[in-house]
Amino acid sequence: MISISGYHISIIAGFIFFTLRFGLALVPNLGLIINLKKLSAFATILVLMFYLFLLEFPIAGTRATIMIIAFMISILLDFKAFSLNSLFVAILIT
Numbered sequence: 001m002i003s004i005s006g007y008h009i010s011i012i013a014g015f016i017f018f019t020l021r022f023g024l025a026l027v028p029n030l031g032l033i034i035n036l037k038k039l040s041a042f043a044t045i046l047v048l049m050f051y052l053f054l055l056e057f058p059i060a061g062t063r064a065t066i067m068i069i070a071f072m073i074s075i076l077l078d079f080k081a082f083s084l085n086s087l088f089v090a091i092l093i094t
Contacts, residue, residue, distance in 0.1 A: 004055050006064030012051060013068045017044045041072040066090040 021040040024030055052065050067090040074080070 004058045004061040006060055006067070009048070009051075009061050009064035010068060013044055013048055013072075016047050017041065017072075020044070038076050041075040045069055045072050063090050066093050 017040050020043050021036055024036045024039065030036065048065050048068060052061055055061055067087055070089040
């Protein structure tokens with residue numbers, strides 16, 4: 001039996017985000033055409049939603065995913081990402 005906690009989800013999200021961002025930065029001139037940070041944030045949201053679906057939506061994983069999605073949306077909208085704001089959103093939704 002494995003335990004899916006918020007820490008586990010945040011490690012997965014960080015790994016996905018930074019791997020995609022640095023991997024896409026290796027493609028010549030791609031960073032001049034599109035914003036790699038926003039593309040990586042969007043892809044992280046999609047992968048986390050699929051991962052949460054595979055885990056069958058545990059409570060702690062769902063709350064952590066909502067916080068990370070709020071954080072990634074703030075990156076997509078060019079807002080300053082602040083962890084207490086995403087925590088507040090996750091508490092309101094769950």
